[in-house]
Amino acid sequence: MNHAFGWDAMLPMAAIRRASGRRVWALGEHLWWKVPFLRKLAAEVGAVDGNPANVDDLLAQGELVLVLPGGLREAVKPHELRYRLLWGKRYGFVRAALRNGAPLVPLAGIGADEIFELV
Secondary structure: OOOOOOHHHHHHHHHHHHHHOOOEEEEEOHHHHHOHHHHHHHHHOOEEEOOHHHHHHHHHOOOEEEOOOOHHHHHOOOHHHOOOOOOOOOOHHHHHHHHHOOOOOOOOOOOHHHHOOOO
8 A cells, every 4th residue: 555644554454454353563664663652653553563573473374464664754755655565675575475475465555645735
């Protein structure tokens, strides 16, 4: 899924939980876990540090994982780059899916880049 500052992740997480009864874990920016307040907030909304060990643990337990590969760089992109994926070389989510035999399900956030505008 493309990324627009995190609010976009909560909507599909809630919809999937409502439809399936299963919790969805979002992979969060590594920086969040270095700041106590952000770490607590991220954990409360169902995010985990987006590192390979956490992904492998969740997928091994059969959990659902939401990935926004562009991370913080994509979340705070300038207005002129909206609706463009800024993943760079961030394809660890593909390697994690292959390692764990997990399917990749593409998700598009229509209007996600309109939720938050960085001024």
